[in-house]
Amino acid sequence: EPEVTQTPSHQVTQMGQEVILRCVPISNHLYFYWYRQILGQKVEFLVSFYNNEISEKSEIFDDQFSVERPDGSNFTLKIRSTKLEDSAMYFCASSEDAATRQYFGPGTRLTVT
């Protein structure tokens, strides 16, 4: 089965620092997503991306967050100035179109100290 990959698997950073979480979606997919899961809590939608622009974002996705598809394969989530409450597991997902299942990566555990 095709896979979404994410790097790093675990990122530790100090409060106020910038982090970039990287994802390689499945190659023929056109829709890309970021979700996060704070430990012990539900999965929360952050943003969706299609045709090189954000198609939808949640209230969580404020000005501290940005996404980019810098080349034909990578999809990145940047947090400009991390806060303690940004500590969570961040999942990238991709899908062929808006109606089909989303394939999730293994996640990046972000720890902000």
Next chain:
Amino acid sequence: AQSVAQPEDQVNVAEGNPLTVKCTYSVSGNPYLFWYVQYPNRGLQFLLKYITGDNLVKGSYGFEAEFNKSQTSFHLKKPSALVSDSALYFCAVRDVRSNYQLIWGAGTKLIIKP
């Protein structure tokens, strides 16, 4: 507003018995419904989906789910539970008329005892 409810935080089932993990949803239009499973320290794995058609959907690892429009439910079922089914199960929904995001339930921890 779109929402998903998983009323049980935890479900305990003896190995070999049937299991049900409940999910109800609320969307303004027709729903796309999904079940995902999360094993400890692992990502989200797709189990099955309902888009249209037969209300009984079969998925991975012997799981199935029944879409019930009148009760706005999409319960996950398996006829005979395995210890290896122990994991965290998430129901998710998307309104087919709008939005790309999945709205997630809080998750149900399934514990299968030998």
